[in-house]
Amino acid sequence: MPVVGSALDPRVADHDAPTAGLGLRPPHYADAADAAAPGLWFEVHSENYMVDGGPRLAWLETIRTRHPLSLHGVGLSLGGDADPDSDHLARLNRLVQRFEPFVVSEHLAWSSWNGVYRPDLLPVPRSPEALQRAVANIQRTQDTIKRTLLVENPSHYLEIAGHEYGEIEFMTELCRRTGCRLLLDVNNVYVSANNLGFDANAYIDAFPSRYVAELHLAGHSADPNLGDALLIDSHDAPVCAAVWQLYARLVARIGPRPTLIERDDDLPAFDILLAERNRADHLMQAPANLG
Amino acid sequence: MTQSLSAFQEAFAQALQLGAAHDSAVAALAAQPGFAVYRNTVTKGCVDALVANYPAVARLVGDEWFRVSAAVFIGQSPPRCPMLVDYGATFPDFLATFAPAAELPYLPDVALLDRFWTEAHIASDQTPVAAAAIAKVELHELGRTVLRPHASARWKWFADQPIFSLWRCNREDANTDALRTLVWRGEGALLVRPDATVEAIELSAGGCAFIDACGAGAQLASASLAALDVEHDIDLSALMAQLLQVGAFGEMHR
Numbered sequence: 001m002p003v004v005g006s007a008l009d010p011r012v013a014d015h016d017a018p019t020a021g022l023g024l025r026p027p028h029y030a031d032a033a034d035a036a037a038p039g040l041w042f043e044v045h046s047e048n049y050m051v052d053g054g055p056r057l058a059w060l061e062t063i064r065t066r067h068p069l070s071l072h073g074v075g076l077s078l079g080g081d082a083d084p085d086s087d088h089l090a091r092l093n094r095l096v097q098r099f100e101p102f103v104v105s106e107h108l109a110w111s112s113w114n115g116v117y118r119p120d121l122l123p124v125p126r127s128p129e130a131l132q133r134a135v136a137n138i139q140r141t142q143d144t145i146k147r148t149l150l151v152e153n154p155s156h157y158l159e160i161a162g163h164e165y166g167e168i169e170f171m172t173e174l175c176r177r178t179g180c181r182l183l184l185d186v187n188n189v190y191v192s193a194n195n196l197g198f199d200a201n202a203y204i205d206a207f208p209s210r211y212v213a214e215l216h217l218a219g220h221s222a223d224p225n226l227g228d229a230l231l232i233d234s235h236d237a238p239v240c241a242a243v244w245q246l247y248a249r250l251v252a253r254i255g256p257r258p259t260l261i262e263r264d265d266d267l268p269a270f271d272i273l274l275a276e277r278n279r280a281d282h283l284m285q286a287p288a289n290l291g
Numbered sequence: 292m293t294q295s296l297s298a299f300q301e302a303f304a305q306a307l308q309l310g311a312a313h314d315s316a317v318a319a320l321a322a323q324p325g326f327a328v329y330r331n332t333v334t335k336g337c338v339d340a341l342v343a344n345y346p347a348v349a350r351l352v353g354d355e356w357f358r359v360s361a362a363v364f365i366g367q368s369p370p371r372c373p374m375l376v377d378y379g380a381t382f383p384d385f386l387a388t389f390a391p392a393a394e395l396p397y398l399p400d401v402a403l404l405d406r407f408w409t410e411a412h413i414a415s416d417q418t419p420v421a422a423a424a425i426a427k428v429e430l431h432e433l434g435r436t437v438l439r440p441h442a443s444a445r446w447k448w449f450a451d452q453p454i455f456s457l458w459r460c461n462r463e464d465a466n467t468d469a470l471r472t473l474v475w476r477g478e479g480a481l482l483v484r485p486d487a488t489v490e491a492i493e494l495s496a497g498g499c500a501f502i503d504a505c506g507a508g509a510q511l512a513s514a515s516l517a518a519l520d521v522e523h524d525i526d527l528s529a530l531m532a533q534l535l536q537v538g539a540f541g542e543m544h545r
Contacts, residue, residue, distance in 0.1 A: 047373045053416035053442075055487040075373025081296040088373065113300045117370040119336025120329055122303060130296050157325030161316065162294075195325060223328070232328055 015041075018068040018102055018258045020281035022273055023235075025263070029059040031270035033066060039281065041102070043070035043260050050091040064099050070214070070260070071101040075117065078137045078151065079124035080110030089144045096145045103214055103258070105150035105183045106141070108134065108171065121154055126165040131173055138178040150213050152183040155233035156192035168206055175211045182208075185216035186250065187262075190243050191231045204246050209254035217247055217280060218262040236265035238276060244290060247280070252287040259284060307333055308366075337365045340375035345382060345405045347461040348398065360389055376413060380406060397452045404458040404491075407445035407482045411489045414443035419485040419538030425531070432545055434512030438505050441541035443489075446481040448499035455480040455493045462491075485538025492537050497522025498530050502539065 019039030024032055032042055042063055049056055063069065073092060076084050096104055109121035124130050142149050151174055153167060165173070174180055184207055193200035219237030223230035239247075239261065251257070259280045263273055283290060294316055302314035306321040307330055320326055341361045342349050349357045364385045370378045383402035386392045392399070419441055428436055440446075449455070455478040460469050479494035481502065494502070497518035504514035518525050534540065 048376065050374045051376060051413035054413050054484060056413075058416075058487060081300060085372075110300060111373065113304050115371060116304070117373050118304070118307065118333045119340070119370065119373075119375060120332040122300075122329060125294070125296065125299055127296065133296060157328040158320050158323050160320065223324075226324055230324055230328070 015066075015068045018070075019256065019284060020277045021068075021070065021258060021260045022277050023260060023262045023264065024063065025267055026056070026059075027267060028270045028273075029063070033059070033062050035067075035270075035274065037274065037278065037281070040277070041068040041070060041258065043072050043262075046071045046073040046092055046095055046104075047075045049095055050088075060099060068102045069099055070103045070105065070258075071095055071099065073104070073106045074119075074121065075111060076106045076137070076141060077110040077112045078106050078141070079108050079122075079130065079134055080113055080137075081130075081133055082113070084137050084140055085112065089141060092141075093145050096147060103150055103183075104145060104147050105152060105214060107152045107154060108174075109154050123154065123156065123158060123160060125160055126163040126167065126170045128164060131165065131170060134174060135177045138174060138180050142178065142180065148213075149178075149180045150183040151180050152185050152216065153188055154192075155185075155188040156196050157230065157232075159196060168203070168208070172208050172211065175208075181213035182211045183214040183216060184212050184250070185218070185262075186246050187216065187218040187220055187239065187243050188233060190240075190246060191220050191233045194228070194231045200242075200246055201249065204250050205253070207250070207254075212254060212257055215247070215250070215257050215259040216262050217243060217259060234265060235262050244279075244283070248283055248287040248290040251284050256284040334362070334365070336375070337361070337370060337378070340370070340378045341365075341382065344376070344379050344409050345402055346463075347405050347458050348382075348386070348402045350461040351398065351401060351457075352395070356391075360386070360392065363389065376409065382406070397454060397457055400447075400449050400452065400454040401458045401461065403447065404454065404480055404482065405462075407447075407480070408462075408489050408491070410445055411443040411482045411484045414484065417442040417541040419483075420535065420540040420543045422532070422535040424543060425535060428545065434510060434515075435545065436511050437508060437542075437544040438511065438514075438540040439508070439542040439544075440502055440506050441483050441485060441539055443484040444481065444502070444539055444541075445483070446479065446494060446499055446502050448477065448479040448494070448496050450477040450496070453478045455491075459491065481534075481537070481539060483537060483539050490537050492533065495522055495525065495530075497525035498534075501525075501527075501530060502534065505540070 016039045018041035021041035021043055024042040024044050049060055107121050111118050138149055171182055189200050189203050217239045218235045219239055220231045221234040222228050223232055261277045302312040302317035306312035306317055312318045312321055338361045364382055368381055383399045383406055386402050387399040453473055456473055479499040481494050482489055482491045500521045501514050501518035504517040515527050
């Protein structure tokens with residue numbers, strides 16, 4: 001089993017150990033640089049920083065000197081039946097070398113196919129062929145960036161007939177075969193359980209603790225036509241009560257893990273996000289205190 | 292799963308684009324209500340990227356018109372890579388051929404300035420040539436000096452329409468008062484990001500000819516002649532001062 005480095009990069013030793021973090025968006029650059037909560041870290045979408053120069057990279061440099069950083073990719077298409085784009089991997093590698101993130105993550109999904117990029121995380125049928133392909137793509141990525149990759153569970157909107165593996169089984173196999181680790185998005189579990197009609201608690205209870213290196217929390221919205229029957233992982237709202245409950249249940253079982261509040265749309269003031277982040281921080285230390 | 296992964300992806304991509312798939316398994320997926328979430332997310336991602344990259348165009352034409360034109364453009368030129376900050380480089384060319392845009396003849400060039408802004412914003416960093424560095428050049432050497440435009444500099448002369456004013460009034464400051472006193476004449480524009488912020492200034496025909504020549508590697512003497520050629524009464528020292536102040540040059544050779 002090839003293990004490439006550790007999931008947590010030791011070079012973050014110059015900061016507090018990362019506890020709860022925030023997704024970083026440009027309107028909050030200055031607030032993020034000045035924020036001083038112990039253990040606070042930031043996560044960015046890698047693709048937004050694959051540029052030659054300019055203020056984005058300069059801000060990331062500033063924030064990186066003050067807080068641990070995570071690079072979260074949306075464009076590698078790990079679940080697609082094609083090698084990861086070598087230019088894209090090279091760009092990711094440059095970011096990893098320059099910013100020394102404490103974790104690097106991607107999704108079990110695909111978005112590029114036949115030369116067209118679709119800005120979404122499209123579903124993968126869990127077959128032996130898909131497993132083999134995802135294993136090869138993860139290995140290729142880890143070999144390039146010389147780091148352990150974290151792979152995130154997707155949000156589901158479709159009943160795909162003929163999955164040959166359960167999702168947890170599939171993701172566990174990825175870890176066994178590549179040494180990668182998992183980013184468990186608790187909101188994705190909640191949304192998927194709602195949409196596909198499975199038990200979110202059972203999923204959370206069955207998720208393999210030893211492979212979990214990061215957690216995501218986010219808000220979702222109801223489909224404008226179908227309402228709560230179809231929830232959309234929209235990252236445009238606060239984390240809901242039921243997702244907080246799932247989170248508390250999870251950390252009570254597996255212990256604290258670096259946890260991110262993900263917010264990409266309808267961005268509130270930084271302090272509001274920081275308060276949400278502080279809630280995750282407190283819960284992580286004392287999950288029984290969910291109030 | 293009897294279907295191969297690539298066949299699944301092929302059919303899924305087709306269903307996203309066309310709303311139907313030849314493959315029966317994927318056609319059944321596309322018939323589920325949840326399929327629209329993927330289709331809407333893909334469309335929204337592309338349209339949002341174009342709105343972000345073409346704010347002056349979006350403001351000029353309004354939300355509905357923009358969405359219609361964006362949908363046609365996305366169908367013809369979908370994103371090729373995941374860096375959406377760079378998506379839509381050919382949108383100005385598309386607008387020039389998009390029939391409903393014919394009654395807005397300034398639209399493609401306004402779009403071009405939005406594109407210049409994006410290119411300047413993400414271009415390589417470079418320390419601009421300071422005015423003080425030029426001041427140190429001996430007068431008799433000045434004519435043989437070469438000034439290279441800054442790595443982020445983008446400029447163009449628009450002979451027939453006040454593109455710079457139209458663009459600026461519809462960009463961040465959205466100053467529509469200035470449009471009331473707009474004079475319908477040719478205007479040039481230079482966008483450059485000497486440090487963190489993209490700067491934009493109006494340039495005359497001669498100013499554009501001057502920096503065109505600098506971009507082609509001409510010495511200042513011949514760049515000056517190029518400027519005088521198109522604008523015989525141009526104030527070259529005022530032009531130089533303005534270009535140096537905005538940080539338009541990235542390299543100086545003697």
